Amino acid sequence: MTKKWWHDKVAYQIYPKSFCDSNGDGIGDIPGIISKLDYLHDLGIDIIWLSPCYCSPLADEGYDISDYYRIDPRFGTMDDMDRLIAEAKKRDMYLLMDLVVNHCSDEHEWFQKACKDPEGKYGNFFYLEDKKEDTLPTNWRSYFGGPVWEDLPGTKKQYLHVFHKKQPDLNWENPQLREEIYKNINWWLEKGIGGFRIDAIINIKKALPFRNYEPDRADGLSSINNMLKEAQGIGQFLGEMRDRTFKNYDAFTVGEVFNEKPEEISDFIGENGYFSSMFDFNETICGGSEKGWYDARQITPEEYKTCCFEAQKKAGQIGFLSNIIENHDEPRGVSRYLPQGDCTVKSKKMLAALNFMLRGIPFIYQGQELGMENVPFASIDEIDDISTLDEYQTALNAGLSPEEALNAVSRFSRDNARTPMQWSADKHAGFTTGTPWLKVNPNYTTINAASQQNDKGSVKNFYKQLIALRKHPEYKNTIVYGTLEPVWEDQKNLMAYYRKEDKTLLVIGNYQKEEQAVHLPQTYKRILLNNDSTLRQTDNILYLSGYQVVILEF
Numbered sequence: 366m367t368k369k370w371w372h373d374k375v376a377y378q379i380y381p382k383s384f385c386d387s388n389g390d391g392i393g394d395i396p397g398i399i400s401k402l403d404y405l406h407d408l409g410i411d412i413i414w415l416s417p418c419y420c421s422p423l424a425d426e427g428y429d430i431s432d433y434y435r436i437d438p439r440f441g442t443m444d445d446m447d448r449l450i451a452e453a454k455k456r457d458m459y460l461l462m463d464l465v466v467n468h469c470s471d472e473h474e475w476f477q478k479a480c481k482d483p484e485g486k487y488g489n490f491f492y493l494e495d496k497k498e499d500t501l502p503t504n505w506r507s508y509f510g511g512p513v514w515e516d517l518p519g520t521k522k523q524y525l526h527v528f529h530k531k532q533p534d535l536n537w538e539n540p541q542l543r544e545e546i547y548k549n550i551n552w553w554l555e556k557g558i559g560g561f562r563i564d565a566i567i568n569i570k571k572a573l574p575f576r577n578y579e580p581d582r583a584d585g586l587s588s589i590n591n592m593l594k595e596a597q598g599i600g601q602f603l604g605e606m607r608d609r610t611f612k613n614y615d616a617f618t619v620g621e622v623f624n625e626k627p628e629e630i631s632d633f634i635g636e637n638g639y640f641s642s643m644f645d646f647n648e649t650i651c652g653g654s655e656k657g658w659y660d661a662r663q664i665t666p667e668e669y670k671t672c673c674f675e676a677q678k679k680a681g682q683i684g685f686l687s688n689i690i691e692n693h694d695e696p697r698g699v700s701r702y703l704p705q706g707d708c709t710v711k712s713k714k715m716l717a718a719l720n721f722m723l724r725g726i727p728f729i730y731q732g733q734e735l736g737m738e739n740v741p742f743a744s745i746d747e748i749d750d751i752s753t754l755d756e757y758q759t760a761l762n763a764g765l766s767p768e769e770a771l772n773a774v775s776r777f778s779r780d781n782a783r784t785p786m787q788w789s790a791d792k793h794a795g796f797t798t799g800t801p802w803l804k805v806n807p808n809y810t811t812i813n814a815a816s817q818q819n820d821k822g823s824v825k826n827f828y829k830q831l832i833a834l835r836k837h838p839e840y841k842n843t844i845v846y847g848t849l850e851p852v853w854e855d856q857k858n859l860m861a862y863y864r865k866e867d868k869t870l871l872v873i874g875n876y877q878k879e880e881q882a883v884h885l886p887q888t889y890k891r892i893l894l895n896n897d898s899t900l901r902q903t904d905n906i907l908y909l910s911g912y913q914v915v916i917l918e919f
């Protein structure tokens with residue numbers, strides 16, 4: 366395997382709107398991010414992924430871009446962005462922009478021009494179909510609910526949007542559109558960014574010609590997944606994009622890839638893959654339901670373990686997955702993957718270590734390093750996210766009471782991750798001097814960066830130790846390149862694996878509140894990390910306390 370500059374890095378995702386507000390308007394911004402670079406550097410972060418901060422009506426909080434070459438004034442200016450890139454560089458940090466090119470905003474000039482002249486050049490930048498009486502071109506359900514077709518304003522046509530109606534899909538079959546995208550990617554790479562996180566990319570290839578699929582809900586529509594399963598040939602687009610852009614800059618790219626087939630892994634992230642890496646979403650998908658969030662269930666420790674190992678096995682030594690426990694689309698990992706009632710500083714550390722030591726690139730989502738938790742939403746009015754609002758409606762339609770529906774969607778709401786970063790116990794968690802755009806989690810008085818900074822036992826300091834271990838000259842090679850071998854897989858509520866290269870490390874997490882014993886095959890040399898003050902042992906039997914995690918060297 367050719368060694369790459371990004372293999373040994375640690376990444377951190379920033380959701381700009383909720384990270385740090387520098388001017389008191391309640392919205393996080395780029396100058397705010399710059400002011401926190403030292404915080405990230407001190408933690409040990411090398412790569413920063415910025416969720417979108419381009420010009421946008423913010424219908425989907427920036428994932429609806431109206432100008433790929435400009436920064437939204439709410440987030441700052443292009444000068445601020447240039448400064449951010451330069452300041453990151455000074456600290457040996459790399460910036461990833463979010464590449465959102467499955468769709469743009471309906472306020473993008475391409476779309477505006479398509480409305481004026483659907484038969485012209487820009488009409489062909491989108492998927493337009495003649496509007497028919499009583500029937501839609503296809504029966505696909507958009508990810509955010511309702512049909513994927515919407516009237517093209519001022520015309521007798523309809524356009525396709527697999528996400529919100531304010532996010533018209535771009536027509537990748539059109540070479541002119543692809544050229545525009547490559548031009549923009551190269552423009553950003555020329556600015557000196559390290560690469561991109563690539564949004565919703567699996568959707569760019571549609572199964573053509575358009576047709577209906579078997580309806581799977583009472584609305585008579587069919588999940589987009591049914592169409593995607595049939596779509597062939599995405600590799601042509603992705604390979605072309607790689608060759609025309611990323612490859613020439615040795616950029617780091619991480620794809621938001623769902624539903625890939627095992628035999629495609631090497632095409633995606635192998636030696637000359639379309640991307641450097643792709644996220645492992647196995648755990649986030651588990652427990653989900655075709656019917657919607659209201660029908661989804663909490664996943665068990667056993668399932669969590671199985672999901673992680675399955676993904677690790679699929680990727681093997683072919684390439685590097687990017688491992689997450691949460692992102693801006695998911696609830697907080699500690700609230701989701703730890704059994705209810707068991708979410709403590711200790712168990713949060715266990716989850717952190719189990720995830721962080723997997724083979725791949727660790728991505729930390731803002732606030733994860735503090736053990737930030739889900740939000741107790743008191744009313745649907747407190748929710749901003751369009752996806753949650755749609756799922757709430759779906760739950761009501763299924764017959765749930767408003768209270769039940771709120772409870773059901775609260776567990777999975779994307780807004781759990783989008784509340785302001787908890788910097789301190791000051792008003793609004795120190796995020797803003799104004800009124801935050803989204804409510805602050807009331808637990809900010811106890812969970813915040815300031816109080817954890819000098820607390821040796823804090824979740825934050827545990828993350829710092831994990832990062833330092835990954836970078837330790839003695840262990841780095843094993844943690845980055847070593848194989849992953851699950852062990853004691855049948856032992857319930859125990860997740861354990863070896864990482865082997867020049868060193869042999871063993872990660873053991875007792876994923877339950879009761880003590881649990883494991884029989885080591887031989888004596889270990891030393892304990893590299895432990896979330897408890899002791900490790901109880903007689904001969905080669907370890908008695909792990911509830912939610913204890915240890916990393917041992919043999």
Ligand code: TEU
Pocket residue numbers: 425428429465508528564565621693694752779
């Ligand atoms: O998400 C893509 C994605 O597949 C979504 O369906 C995701 O599972 C959903 O948001 C869960 O509710 C990306 C972005 O990460 C997300 O924030 C955007 O809303 C979406 O693309 C459209 O750009």
Ligand code: CA
Pocket residue numbers: 386387388389390391392393394439
């Ligand atoms: Ca601001």
